[in-house]
Amino acid sequence: MNNGGYYIMQNYKKIQYNGHNDVILRITPGHFITPHSHVNYYMDLCDTKARMKEARATGEALAEMYLASDVIDTILCLNGMEVVGAYMGDKLTQAGIISLNSHKTMYITQPEYNVNGQMMFRDNNKHMISGKKVLILIDSATTGGTLLTALNSVRFYQGEIVGISAVFSIATQIDSIPIRALFTQRDFPDYASFPQDGCKLCKEGVPIDAICNGFGYSTFEQ
Numbered sequence: 675m676n677n678g679g680y681y682i683m684q685n686y687k688k689i690q691y692n693g694h695n696d697v698i699l700r701i702t703p704g705h706f707i708t709p710h711s712h713v714n715y716y717m718d719l720c721d722t723k724a725r726m727k728e729a730r731a732t733g734e735a736l737a738e739m740y741l742a743s744d745v746i747d748t749i750l751c752l753n754g755m756e757v758v759g760a761y762m763g764d765k766l767t768q769a770g771i772i773s774l775n776s777h778k779t780m781y782i783t784q785p786e787y788n789v790n791g792q793m794m795f796r797d798n799n800k801h802m803i804s805g806k807k808v809l810i811l812i813d814s815a816t817t818g819g820t821l822l823t824a825l826n827s828v829r830f831y832q833g834e835i836v837g838i839s840a841v842f843s844i845a846t847q848i849d850s851i852p853i854r855a856l857f858t859q860r861d862f863p864d865y866a867s868f869p870q871d872g873c874k875l876c877k878e879g880v881p882i883d884a885i886c887n888g889f890g891y892s893t894f895e896q
């Protein structure tokens with residue numbers, strides 16, 4: 675049996691953030707399909723999101739970039755970033771960042787997606803966005819498609835976006851809102867993202883290793 679897919683995905687390299695042992699990006703070169711693009715590296719952020727020590731270190735490192743903020747009411751977590759978001763909120767609160775919510779504590783929340791991929795907040799959740807200062811937290815931002823959906827949704831519910839925080843981002847801003855990321859293209863300069871209908875690797879006939887999204891990857895080989 676060919677176990678190539680598994681082997682490929684285990685064969686990752688680690689990049690460490692600025693001397694923090696537990697803030698790690700695991701990357702595997704190859705040819706991958708993401709929800710909005712084809713990319714030549716897969717970034718595995720599953721342990722970042724779920725392993726407590728890594729999630730805490732990542733949340734605290736992200737919080738350090740916002741210690742000069744005035745008010746953050748809500749951290750809106752995309753792609754399963756809630757655990758990291760909770761540690762980030764905790765660090766910000768300890769550092770004296772205030773929230774103007776009635777109980778003086780931040781909301782750490784996530785959106786609901788409908789079948790059309792629109793981001794919604796039900797009537798019992800929308801007070802976390804409406805009239806609030808919202809920091810958006812995402813795992814990785816490549817094409818910006820998910821972030822744009824989030825910006826539109828937060829604005830629709832009349833929230834004010836105070837920043838965008840990412841573990842990895844290629845862009846430095848979107849819709850003139852700065853993106854502050856722990857890892858950028860500087861950390862692996864040959865990273866490339868292609869539109870689904872114009873992928874250089876597909877044109878060259880490079881086989882696809884896996885299809886991936888915020889939950890992880892799925893290979894075609896058994």
Ligand SMILES: [Zn+2]
Nearest residue numbers: 712873875876
């Ligand atoms: Zn491709």
